[in-house]
Amino acid sequence: MNALPEALLRHPGLWQGKARHDRHAYVSTGFTALDEQLPGNGWPRGALSECLVTRPGIGELQLLLPALVHLAGEGRWMVWIAPPYIPYAPALGAAELNLAHMLVVNTADETEALWAAEQALHGGVCSAVLLWSTVSDVRPLRRLQLAAEESRSWAVLCRSKDFSRYSSPAALRLALEVMDGRLAVQILKCRGSVPTAPVIVEV
Amino acid sequence: MEAARAYAPPSPKSDGQQGRNTRQRLWLALVFPHFPLETGCRGVAGHEPVAVVEGQGTRARILACNQAARKAGVSIGMPLSAAWAVATGLQTVSQNTAVEAAALRGIAAWAGQWSSLVSLVEDRPYGLLLEVGGSLRLFGDLEELTTRIRAGVEELGYRARLGVAPTPLAAWLLARINDRRPVRQCETLAGRLAPVPLFFLGLEKNTYKALGNMGVRSFGDCQRLSRGGAARRLGPELVHYLDRALGRAADPRPAYVTPAVFMQELELLAETSALDALRFAARRLLLELEGFLIARDGAVGNLELGLRHRRQADTCIAIRLLVPGRNARHLLALLRQRLEGIQLPAPVTGLWLRVDKVLVSAPSATDLFGSVEQREEEQQLLVECLQARLGVDAVQGLERLPGHRPERVWRYCAPGTKSPAAKSEMTAPRPLWLLACPRILQHMPRIESGPERIQSGWWDGEDIVRDYYTARTSEGVQLWVFRELRGEQRWFIHGYFA
Numbered sequence: 001m002n003a004l005p006e007a008l009l010r011h012p013g014l015w016q017g018k019a020r021h022d023r024h025a026y027v028s029t030g031f032t033a034l035d036e037q038l039p040g041n042g043w044p045r046g047a048l049s050e051c052l053v054t055r056p057g058i059g060e061l062q063l064l065l066p067a068l069v070h071l072a073g074e075g076r077w078m079v080w081i082a083p084p085y086i087p088y089a090p091a092l093g094a095a096e097l098n099l100a101h102m103l104v105v106n107t108a109d110e111t112e113a114l115w116a117a118e119q120a121l122h123g124g125v126c127s128a129v130l131l132w133s134t135v136s137d138v139r140p141l142r143r144l145q146l147a148a149e150e151s152r153s154w155a156v157l158c159r160s161k162d163f164s165r166y167s168s169p170a171a172l173r174l175a176l177e178v179m180d181g182r183l184a185v186q187i188l189k190c191r192g193s194v195p196t197a198p199v200i201v202e203v
Numbered sequence: 204m205e206a207a208r209a210y211a212p213p214s215p216k217s218d219g220q221q222g223r224n225t226r227q228r229l230w231l232a233l234v235f236p237h238f239p240l241e242t243g244c245r246g247v248a249g250h251e252p253v254a255v256v257e258g259q260g261t262r263a264r265i266l267a268c269n270q271a272a273r274k275a276g277v278s279i280g281m282p283l284s285a286a287w288a289v290a291t292g293l294q295t296v297s298q299n300t301a302v303e304a305a306a307l308r309g310i311a312a313w314a315g316q317w318s319s320l321v322s323l324v325e326d327r328p329y330g331l332l333l334e335v336g337g338s339l340r341l342f343g344d345l346e347e348l349t350t351r352i353r354a355g356v357e358e359l360g361y362r363a364r365l366g367v368a369p370t371p372l373a374a375w376l377l378a379r380i381n382d383r384r385p386v387r388q389c390e391t392l393a394g395r396l397a398p399v400p401l402f403f404l405g406l407e408k409n410t411y412k413a414l415g416n417m418g419v420r421s422f423g424d425c426q427r428l429s430r431g432g433a434a435r436r437l438g439p440e441l442v443h444y445l446d447r448a449l450g451r452a453a454d455p456r457p458a459y460v461t462p463a464v465f466m467q468e469l470e471l472l473a474e475t476s477a478l479d480a481l482r483f484a485a486r487r488l489l490l491e492l493e494g495f496l497i498a499r500d501g502a503v504g505n506l507e508l509g510l511r512h513r514r515q516a517d518t519c520i521a522i523r524l525l526v527p528g529r530n531a532r533h534l535l536a537l538l539r540q541r542l543e544g545i546q547l548p549a550p551v552t553g554l555w556l557r558v559d560k561v562l563v564s565a566p567s568a569t570d571l572f573g574s575v576e577q578r579e580e581e582q583q584l585l586v587e588c589l590q591a592r593l594g595v596d597a598v599q600g601l602e603r604l605p606g607h608r609p610e611r612v613w614r615y616c617a618p619g620t621k622s623p624a625a626k627s628e629m630t631a632p633r634p635l636w637l638l639a640c641p642r643i644l645q646h647m648p649r650i651e652s653g654p655e656r657i658q659s660g661w662w663d664g665e666d667i668v669r670d671y672y673t674a675r676t677s678e679g680v681q682l683w684v685f686r687e688l689r690g691e692q693r694w695f696i697h698g699y700f701a
Contacts (some may be wrong), residue, residue: 055680056636056699056701057636057680057682057699057700057701058678058679058680058699058701059680059681059700059701060701061635061636061701062635062700062701065635076582077582077585083636084636085636085637085638085639085698085699086636086637086638086639087601087635087636087637088613088633088634088635088636088637088698089601089602089603089612089613090603090609090612090613090633091632091633091634091635092601092635093603094632094633099600099601099602099603100600100619100620100621101619102600102601103585103586103598103599103600103618104598104599104600104601104615105589105593105597105598106597106599107593107597108593108597112592112593115592116589116593119585119588119589120585120589123581123584123585125578125581125582125584125585126585178678178679178680179679180679181675181679182679
């Protein structure tokens with residue numbers, strides 16, 4: 001095999017199989033079964049992750065919560081952009097999240113939400129950036145992914161499962177659904193090989 | 204040798220003692236050799252040929268020009284018409300004493316952060332004299348201080364020559380000959396100043412002429428003249444000058460008093476609407492403001508940036524800060540948001556920055572907790588950025604409140620508000636998603652646990668009596684539902700455990 005051209009190797013979107021996983025570049029999901037299936041054993045930081053849900057409320061926050069709690073120790077902002085409902089402070093407090101680091105951004109439209117997410121990723125003052133969106137165009141998502149790559153933030157985009165048909169520049173794509181009263185997480189895309197069977201998460 | 208002895212004045216007896224008791228004075232001189240050029244074009248980043256023109260009409264001559272212009276063949280003293288002939292695209296600025304004086308005051312106000320005594324030198328070459336003997340301890344050492352001042356001045360758009368000596372005049376002369384080695388002791392001054400050419404001394408014309416006739420070419424030559432003879436033949440001027448330079452006579456300098464309000468302007472060489480160009484110019488002004496504020500330990504809550512147009516009224520951008528601040532980078536980031544959002548009616552020819560009210564700054568602790576403070580400021584910056592575009596109400600924090608009513612145990616608050624940890628009085632779990640308004644249940648879900656009766660609020664008329672349950676839909680989604688225990692006793696969904 002010929003070596004890849006230098007320019008191609010430098011491309012941030014290209015994952016090289018031999019590269020070792022940096023432990024600090026990942027944050028554990030808090031669910032052992034899921035961690036085992038993910039490259040780096042957790043959510044990637046400095047990259048965009050996508051959660052595709054059949055409908056909001058099926059358990060996506062339970063899935064994100066352990067990582068949020070883990071990142072809260074950094075004392076930086078945790079930004080909720082255009083959440084579908086109100087993040088309920090008593091429940092967040094009960095999970096030992098410091099509410100002083102929460103930032104809720106309610107936006108009028110998609111453009112504002114994407115802009116806000118990009119701003120939050122720049123400057124490295126956020127440990128987590130959570131965005132709820134219905135954007136389908138790939139270009140703004142690519143911008144988001146690039147912004148995430150330049151940051152150390154954990155960036156999560158939550159969209160409807162309808163978007164799983166479209167391609168996405170996100171480094172990790174998870175489809176969430178409820179199976180027999182439990183949350184089943186199907187890994188649609190990740191760096192490295194993609195497992196086929198969904199992972200059941202006990203939340 | 205006899206002459207030298209003759210020159211030496213009777214030294215005051217208490218001299219040595221005085222030196223030990225009082226803090227040693229140390230002056231730092233800043234000479235701006237390219238001042239007319241820099242005041243004209245510091246608002247622009249480019250490297251196009253630029254020249255400063257003195258005089259009008261056919262008498263117009265080149266007073267100064269930049270590297271690019273010189274490369275193109277422009278030289279100082281050249282008639283303007285000739286300069287245009289050799290350098291096409293040469294941009295010109297008319298020499299303007301008022302602009303230069305205002306610019307010098309701007310740097311002086313900025314320099315107040317380094318010294319408690321800043322004095323202006325308002326003659327070509329323009330410059331400043333800073334008494335830094337008292338500032339050394341604060342800023343580390345002399346090396347550190349001069350490096351920071353030099354870099355700071357460069358960021359404002361000026362190049363300066365620095366000289367350091369125990370007397371203002373000696374510091375000035377060292378800066379003129381670009382001698383970067385500082386002189387700390389008066390005793391070594393005579394030797395170090397010896398090579399200074401005579402015409403740097405700034406004496407009367409007649410004195411120059413007489414000295415020239417005597418074959419005196421430098422400061423060192425002057426020192427070799429006999430004191431009495433020099434005074435007799437040339438008048439007291441030269442003797443007094445040498446005494447001041449060498450620290451044998453007092454040389455008080457008037458301190459520049461900064462005005463209470465900040466107002467600085469910047470001309471752009473050519474009209475522009477380019478955001479980058481405007482930001483570049485605005486940065487220069489904001490840096491000046493930052494120094495001005497540090498000098499008086501102040502901060503701003505409101506500032507106004509004006510964009511000048513050729514034939515229209517200025518575009519004014521008012522910026523309000525959540526927390527009074529002075530960090531130029533912070534202010535620039537806010538300004539950038541605003542600039543991106545406005546529609547310019549015409550290209551911009553110049554900028555001005557105005558602050559009418561300087562607030563007292565919260566005590567800063569840059570030395571002790573610099574990193575924490577800086578991080579908090581950066582955190583704050585994100586909030587201000589988002590609020591500048593989305594509106595203040597769109598960006599909020601979360602806070603817990605004591606009580607029982609689910610709608611009232613939390614509220615939106617200013618981002619970063621540290622709420623006193625409202626101790627958990629919950630017995631049953633709470634959902635992560637709360638609906639802004641409870642929704643009437645269409646299909647009855649399967650109840651999993653409950654009820655938890657919440658009955659509260661009789662005192663303010665918004666009392667509730669509800670039984671809360673956790674439930675699960677047929678799909679398996681976990682809900683937080685309640686049943687009103689009054690009226691129609693309807694079922695509502697109030698949250699998702701998500």
